[in-house]
Amino acid sequence: MSAVIIDGKKVAQDIREKLKKEIEELKGKGIQPGLAVVLVGENPASKKYVASKEKTCGEVGIKSLSYKMPETISQQELIKLIDDLNANPEVHGILVQLPLPKGLDSKEVMNRISPLKDVDGFGPDSLGKLVLDEPGFVPCTPHGAMKMLEAYGINPSGKHAVVVGRSIIVGKPLALLLLRQNATVTICHSRTPDLKAECLRADILCAAVGKAKMITGDMVKPGAAVIDIGINVTPEGKIVGDVDFDAAREHAGYITPVPGGAGPMTIAMLMYNTVLSAKMAAGLPLNM
Numbered sequence: 414m415s416a417v418i419i420d421g422k423k424v425a426q427d428i429r430e431k432l433k434k435e436i437e438e439l440k441g442k443g444i445q446p447g448l449a450v451v452l453v454g455e456n457p458a459s460k461k462y463v464a465s466k467e468k469t470c471g472e473v474g475i476k477s478l479s480y481k482m483p484e485t486i487s488q489q490e491l492i493k494l495i496d497d498l499n500a501n502p503e504v505h506g507i508l509v510q511l512p513l514p515k516g517l518d519s520k521e522v523m524n525r526i527s528p529l530k531d532v533d534g535f536g537p538d539s540l541g542k543l544v545l546d547e548p549g550f551v552p553c554t555p556h557g558a559m560k561m562l563e564a565y566g567i568n569p570s571g572k573h574a575v576v577v578g579r580s581i582i583v584g585k586p587l588a589l590l591l592l593r594q595n596a597t598v599t600i601c602h603s604r605t606p607d608l609k610a611e612c613l614r615a616d617i618l619c620a621a622v623g624k625a626k627m628i629t630g631d632m633v634k635p636g637a638a639v640i641d642i643g644i645n646v647t648p649e650g651k652i653v654g655d656v657d658f659d660a661a662r663e664h665a666g667y668i669t670p671v672p673g674g675a676g677p678m679t680i681a682m683l684m685y686n687t688v689l690s691a692k693m694a695a696g697l698p699l700n701m
């Protein structure tokens with residue numbers, strides 16, 4: 414069997430098209446969604462991600478406000494910037510690209526972002542709402558993974574979902590989202606004794622560890638949907654996921670590629686959260 418390839422690029426494009434129309438309507442009401450993107454230092458991967466986020470803002474019609482700060486910025490100055498952005502009515506979302514350079518306390522910075530502008534969904538208010546099943550900003554990467562399943566008609570209800578990885582940014586929120594949709598969820602991590610046996614039980618297998626090709630073909634149950642959320646650079650400079658794609662696709666029913674799967678979806682969901690925030694700020698109904 415060769416799996417259906419889940420085209421994250423196409424699903425993301427469809428979401429961007431919908432948002433573009435919605436933003437046009439908002440502009441007609443005098444509302445311009447705005448996203449502040451804060452980049453500290455010169456990390457090459459972060460620079461690339463930030464450029465991609467700013468470009469997508471331009472494409473969909475979100476005003477992007479760019480703050481490129483030197484790595485010598487003090488914690489106090491960075492906190493002051495966040496406070497200014499929290500108070501700026503043009504800004505509906507604040508994204509501080511992680512990781513921050515050594516010496517800066519990223520937890521304090523992220524927690525300083527107003528819960529009303531936490532479009533990354535990483536703050537305690539957003540994550541608390543996720544646990545409580547209340548509406549709020551959902552972290553973009555796991556939200557994107559759920560949208561890919563939805564776009565391909567894969568309903569988690571009654572299925573066994575296995576999430577490999579327990580990060581606050583991806584693994585834990587993804588497990589909660591799958592649970593919300595009535596999957597039976599197992600979370601695996603570095604201390605899981607028999608990872609292969611756990612993965613082989615998965616109807617939906619999500620890999621979010623950051624270790625190239627750690628999910629091999631023989632860990633995939635025949636017909637499973639495989640969502641690869643890893644982004645790893647090989648010694649040859651190639652971008653690969655956490656799943657051995659060529660081997661896994663022979664077993665899976667559906668599989669996301671890397672690149673072209675979770676990556677474009679993350680940015681699309683960041684745009685979605687920014688529009689959601691602008692609508693909330695204007696007191697408009699949230700029919701999204």
Ligand code: GUN
Binds near residue numbers: 508511533553554
């Ligand atoms: N660094 C890598 N991915 C992300 C992300 O989704 N948001 C932020 N703020 N930083 C990141």
